[in-house]
Amino acid sequence: MSDLKFYDVEMDRTDCTVIHQETVDRVRDTMPDEDTLLELADAFKLFSDSTRLKILYALMEAEMCVCDISVLLGMTKSSVSHQLRVLKQSNLVKYRKAGRVIYYSLADDHVRTICQMGMAHVLEEDEEIAP
Amino acid sequence: MSDLKFYDVEMDRTDCTVIHQETVDRVRDTMPDEDTLLELADAFKLFSDSTRLKILYALMEAEMCVCDISVLLGMTKSSVSHQLRVLKQSNLVKYRKAGRVIYYSLADDHVRTICQMGMAHVLEEDEEIAP
DNA sequence: CCAATAGTTGAACAGTCGTTCAACTATTCA
């Protein structure tokens, strides 16, 4: 049917022909879902900003309020608060209110594990460059 | 000296006073260097885009050329090539030339380890939402 | 009660980033 041909033309955004069809098919079967990969990307995105990493490393050592973190990082309370909101929404940090002061801390040990593993990778990379 | 006072005013970008000076001092001592944290953020940034993740997951399964990856992901060769350049520069993938065709593959097992750990985190998060 | 202050919020701005397009190189094979 001409429908099929039309469909193929519409979907082709690659301006090239497949070279190893079997490989493509096999790989397609083993790939995680689109949604899962988007979720994974979003998870890594949380750790991909140095301000957020600084906040997380600070909270690994102590429960801290917004002012403390602001002074520690030399940034405005607003900026810190915005990032804490992101980390809170992603369940990486939790908080506790005490009067006017809000104390933030790590939600669990995932953060520590993930940062340690990323750090190991970075340090190993550096070794390769200057052994 | 008025110099000192002026310095303090200049440096203060936090519009707030420290609440727990001891905590801030202690945390500051344990924090990794600024440069290290920037490097760590850049490392996580590589895994924070779903296209790059797709490419990396594909290469976990098989050595592939640019055309194969383009067809697999339904993207232009150009787009794939740009991302492969990023991954190549970061030593996450390597390549081998065979005539007109360039075969890409994972540089080492770091990628597998990091993705698996990120994925474990994502899957665990999902469990918490719907156990 | 009210001034002071911890923290939040949303809009605005600037910088970053991924994709596309068009032009290019390089290799093959007919």
Place this chain on the structure above:
DNA sequence: TGAATAGTTGAACGACTGTTCAACTATTGG
């Protein structure tokens, strides 16, 4: 040799993101 094709490149565009500013809420202590 020259047409075809794998892959790269840089500019342009739009979307996204982190910071700042200003205005706001809420809590406290005099």
